[in-house]
Amino acid sequence: MNAPMVHAEGVRKHFGKLQVLKGIDLTVERGQVCCLLGPSGSGKSTFLRCINHLEKIDGGRLSVDGEPVGYRPQGTRLHELREREVAARRRDIGMVFQRFNLFPHMTALENVMEAPVKVAGTARERARDEARALLDQVGLADREGHYPAELSGGQQQRVAIARALAMKPKLMLFDEPTSALDPELVGDVLDVMRRLADDGMTMVVVTHEIGFAREVGDLAVFMDEGVVVESGDPRRVLAEPEQERTRAFLSKVL
Numbered sequence: 001m002n003a004p005m006v007h008a009e010g011v012r013k014h015f016g017k018l019q020v021l022k023g024i025d026l027t028v029e030r031g032q033v034c035c036l037l038g039p040s041g042s043g044k045s046t047f048l049r050c051i052n053h054l055e056k057i058d059g060g061r062l063s064v065d066g067e068p069v070g071y072r073p074q075g076t077r078l079h080e081l082r083e084r085e086v087a088a089r090r091r092d093i094g095m096v097f098q099r100f101n102l103f104p105h106m107t108a109l110e111n112v113m114e115a116p117v118k119v120a121g122t123a124r125e126r127a128r129d130e131a132r133a134l135l136d137q138v139g140l141a142d143r144e145g146h147y148p149a150e151l152s153g154g155q156q157q158r159v160a161i162a163r164a165l166a167m168k169p170k171l172m173l174f175d176e177p178t179s180a181l182d183p184e185l186v187g188d189v190l191d192v193m194r195r196l197a198d199d200g201m202t203m204v205v206v207t208h209e210i211g212f213a214r215e216v217g218d219l220a221v222f223m224d225e226g227v228v229v230e231s232g233d234p235r236r237v238l239a240e241p242e243q244e245r246t247r248a249f250l251s252k253v254l
């Protein structure tokens with residue numbers, strides 16, 4: 001049987017005296033879209049960063065596709081993964097941030113081509129063809145020669161998505177991918193994400209786009225103060241939240 005794509009059990013993380021994650025339990029099966037919702041400071045980004053090895057968990061268990069993240073799971077002693085192993089596992093995970101983080105001196109095509117290429121020795125021509133196909137997939141085939149400064153925020157974010165996809169990830173993480181965009185540019189980015197979901201990509205998305213969570217999400221997870229308050233089918237969680245904290249949050253954002 002396949003392991004879940006993301007599995008968290010009692011995941012804890014603190015920064016100094018601040019306990020940011022207080023025991024997160026969460027399972028995302030392959031092919032699912034999980035939307036993390038919740039107020040600012042509830043720990044959503046920190047949890048994403050833990051999944052992507054950018055932060056180390058302090059306790060609990062976390063795995064991606066059955067592989068432990070940050071620590072080996074067996075025994076009582078926690079063993080840190082070697083750097084090389086971490087680097088290899090991170091290549092399986094694509095991450096898209098609020099800010100697009102493109103290389104300003106490279107064209108859209110070069111930005112996508114510069115992503116670490118998984119297949120050793122991939123010819124440059126092949127990488128170029130793959131990058132072109134990815135730009136086409138995000139609706140930017142006609143912009144391959146443009147520099148980031150010549151693209152709108154929404155177009156830059158779509159290049160960032162194409163760049164993440166160039167690693168052929170099995171999991172995509174999105175950290176408020178549309179929050180930095182002008183409202184009229186949000187739809188194009190969400191459409192790209194929607195198509196990825198339709199193609200079966202497993203995704204964990206931190207978002208305030210409730211409509212996206214409702215229409216595309218398989219799982220809505222409401223976090224507050226470092227715990228999962230409520231989770232389930234987005235149609236249910238968003239329409240009929242069982243917890244008062246979820247209701248209070250939704251009444252502010254809907």
Ligand SMILES: Nc1ncnc2c1ncn2[C@@H]1O[C@H](COP(=O)(O)OP(=O)(O)OP(=O)(O)O)[C@@H](O)[C@H]1O
Binds near residue numbers: 020039040041043046
């Ligand atoms: N590297 C860090 N060092 C110290 N504190 C941190 C660090 N990263 C996050 N925090 C703190 O952890 C808490 C949770 O932050 P996090 O960004 O995970 O929340 P969030 O739910 O994603 O919020 P937002 O919606 O505003 O992005 C915040 O109080 C934040 O200041």
